[in-house]
């Protein structure tokens with residue numbers, strides 16, 4: 001099996017059993033096998049990749065259904081939506097990202113869009129391949145309405161991908177002068193540990209490293225990036241880091257705290273694991 005990021009070979013890394021009754025009921029799988037890229041450290045669940053599409057869809061449905069019954073937010077690690085909204089307001093006001101030509105792809109029920117609208121009066125249309133309407137007040141775009149955007153936001157999807165096309169589908173929405181905003185977990189090394197917390201949701205299939213993200217962003221033509229620990233988001237830019245450094249310095253000075261970090265290539269903020 002080749003790495004979907006750098007096309008190097010992968011090796012068996014470890015296996016994990018999922019205790020959730022619905023997991024085995026839906027998938028007929030008792031053990032999930034994870035493979036590690038020999039070069040970039042990206043880890044993929046071979047078991048999830050090989051699931052038929054209808055089984056994968058049913059697994060996702062059951063996962064969300066189970067968590068909704070227990071109350072959303074109780075034990076799902078939800079993205080920090082309000083911090084993401086504030087981040088967009090900060091970056092928009094400082095002309096670092098465009099807030100007019102913008103989309104939230106795979107936005108689910110549109111929580112970020114709702115918060116941006118309510119607290120910052122910013123309109124963020126959304127698209128989700130599986131959810132076609134959600135919260136009232138969220139503007140859903142149909143597939144036929146999709147175009148190219150200067151700001152493409154993608155929250156909590158990179159850990160759910162099963163093939164390279166899943167990632168490229170997000171990139172394909174970015175205009176030639178656009179940026180991509182990603183919320184996911186990226187760390188230095190994926191631990192060889194079936195009990196690692198990020199493996200707990202049985203719908204997490206892909207695990208990114210600083211090195212794999214550096215490779216991916218360069219393949220897509222992004223040259224610099226910015227990271228906000230508050231919103232746990234990266235912004236990938238087409239431009240060299242150049243003028244961005246001064247703008248980020250000015251924002252952090254104004255806010256009197258390190259809200260943003262930037263550098264050439266991928267901001268390898270998380271060095272742990």
Ligand SMILES: [Zn+2]
Pocket residue numbers: 003004005006007008037038039040041042212
């Ligand atoms: Zn790789």
